[in-house]
Amino acid sequence: xxxxxxxxxxxxxxxxxxxxxxxxxxxxxxxxxxxxxxxxxxxxxxxxxxxxxxxxxxxxxxxxxxxxxxxxxxxxxxxxxxxxxxxxxxxxxxxxxxxxxxxxxxxxxxxxxxxxxxxxxxxxxxxxxxxxxxxxxxxxxxxxxxxxxxxxxxxxxxxxxxxxxxxxxxxxxxxxxxxxxxxxxxxxxxxxxxxxxxxxxxxxxxxxxxxxxxxxxxxxxxxxxxxxxxxxxxxxxxxxxxxxxxxxxxxxxxxxxxxxxxxxxxxxxxxxxxxxxxxxxxxxxxxxxxxxxxxxxxxxxxxxxxxxxxxxxxxxxxxxxxxxxxxxxxxxxxxxxxxxxxxxxxxxxxxxxxxxxxx
Ligand code: GLY
Numbered sequence: 001x002x003x004x005x006x007x008x009x010x011x012x013x014x015x016x017x018x019x020x021x022x023x024x025x026x027x028x029x030x031x032x033x034x035x036x037x038x039x040x041x042x043x044x045x046x047x048x049x050x051x052x053x054x055x056x057x058x059x060x061x062x063x064x065x066x067x068x069x070x071x072x073x074x075x076x077x078x079x080x081x082x083x084x085x086x087x088x089x090x091x092x093x094x095x096x097x098x099x100x101x102x103x104x105x106x107x108x109x110x111x112x113x114x115x116x117x118x119x120x121x122x123x124x125x126x127x128x129x130x131x132x133x134x135x136x137x138x139x140x141x142x143x144x145x146x147x148x149x150x151x152x153x154x155x156x157x158x159x160x161x162x163x164x165x166x167x168x169x170x171x172x173x174x175x176x177x178x179x180x181x182x183x184x185x186x187x188x189x190x191x192x193x194x195x196x197x198x199x200x201x202x203x204x205x206x207x208x209x210x211x212x213x214x215x216x217x218x219x220x221x222x223x224x225x226x227x228x229x230x231x232x233x234x235x236x237x238x239x240x241x242x243x244x245x246x247x248x249x250x251x252x253x254x255x256x257x258x259x260x261x262x263x264x265x266x267x268x269x270x271x272x273x274x275x276x277x278x279x280x281x282x283x284x285x286x287x288x289x290x291x292x293x294x295x296x297x298x299x300x301x302x303x304x305x306x307x308x309x310x311x312x313x314x315x316x317x318x319x320x321x322x323x324x325x326x327x328x329x330x331x332x333x334x335x336x337x338x339x340x341x342x343x344x345x346x347x348x349x350x351x352x353x354x355x356x357x358x359x
Pocket of ligand 1: 205207225226228236237238239257258260261262
């Protein structure tokens with residue numbers, strides 16, 4: 001038993017006691033959850049930079065009394081449904097065979113539960129399926145064909161997630177991948193050199209992570225992605241792995257990530273960030289410490305530049321239970337979206353370990 005009542009619990013008890021009805025002293029946790037005290041926490045919602053609309057939507061719901069998990073899922077659904085975001089849901093860049101495979105996770109702070117799906121095909125809102133894994137199974141993670149069967153059992157409709165644009169991107173990658181296969185990029189009668197492959201092909205690891213604190217001070221989060229573009233079928237990144245791509249502790253805060261999932265899978269940084277915050281670090285400091293950990297842990301020369309720095313980027317976003325938030329990345333540039341109750345969200349700079357030189 002803690003001798004000191006946590007500030008949040010104190011505020012909760014005070015507010016509920018203030019509601020009268022003869023309620024006083026410590027209340028059972030279940031009752032605290034059911035009672036709806038007036039707004040005593042300043043809600044906040046943060047996300048990766050592609051979450052401007054998602055955070056605005058989530059905040060709108062939170063201000064209407066929604067639970068943080070309902071809000072963040074509704075927020076990221078906007079991005080999952082958006083054919084123009086090719087890193088998440090519908091229109092996400094496919095695997096090497098041209099099939100879109102999606103990963104997602106959710107965590108609900110007040111009940112301490114989580115759910116996730118990985119390598120899910122043909123369902124454009126994996127975040128909603130992840131939530132059902134949490135709520136309607138005794139499991140935490142479902143993958144592949146099993147996840148699809150589960151989604152269909154709950155009434156999700158299968159649909160083709162490949163848009164014309166993402167198919168064209170995939171075809172460009174495929175045709176330029178090698179000069180030793182039979183897939184040829186566009187060429188004409190004059191062409192001598194059929195190409196050396198596009199070294200600059202975009203291997204997107206875009207993702208959306210969104211976390212929020214609602215008016216009751218409850219914290220939840222969600223991460224959803226189509227993962228690394230043109231991946232080996234079955235490749236799973238950090239997004240659906242609780243502790244890596246997302247972690248929530250209702251008494252501490254939440255953290256999530258975007259960027260190179262392989263690096264984050266080897267460091268499980270989201271749970272580390274929450275633990276750093278528990279030890280008193282600010283969200284930004286905690287995110288920077290996670291970046292440092294990845295940099296220190298990356299030893300394969302193929303992943304390092306001539307100064308020994310990782311060549312890839314990983315971005316972290318975190319919010320603590322006081323509503324303070326921050327983001328950090330290995331390399332400068334990334335920003336994160338935040339909404340503290342305004343009609344429009346804004347983007348803030350992430351802290352970074354290394355400054356990217358402009359070329
Ligand atoms: N961070 C997303 C992924 O690597 O799949």
